[in-house]
Amino acid sequence: MAMGLGRYSSSNVLVTIVVIGVILFFPCIALGTEHVVGDHHGWATGFDYNIWAAQEVFEVGDTLVFRYEAGQHNVYKVNASAYQNCTVPSNHSEALKSGNDVIVLASPGKKWYLCGVGHHCTTGQRLAITVVPHTISSPPIPVPDPPAPAPVSSPVEHMLHHFGRSVTTKKLFRRGFHY
């Protein structure tokens, strides 16, 4: 094996394969949509995130971006009942709190998030979304080939039948015959 690969060691080959894999998959990842939660309102109180979420389509590979002033809010990923009851997880290390928290939606299904600061959740600072499988950019609808210019021979032969054998293809074209 080493001989056949010349100077390349098997680890180099592995790296190359991984790089090629990343390059092949990158377009898919790169096409993921970035959803800034609440758009210009960001992640805050006094906003209806259900209305916002209803207008978005969340696909696997997309990202959620929670933007807020660090220290004012935070983001917990919770389950359905915690979302319903605004139960803040007791493990505070689970909170995202950078003020620009990016979450990659890695799997389909329902996801719930809430702010664990004060009573922010009960006043509306919570988000429930449904992530759907990534739709690979739909393959082009198969369009039947445009009516291929019929093979030169057949119509010409057909015409020859009508015009007589002395009429050649060249003559037909010289006379401005188009089909």
Ligand SMILES: [Cu+2]
């Ligand atoms: Cu908050």
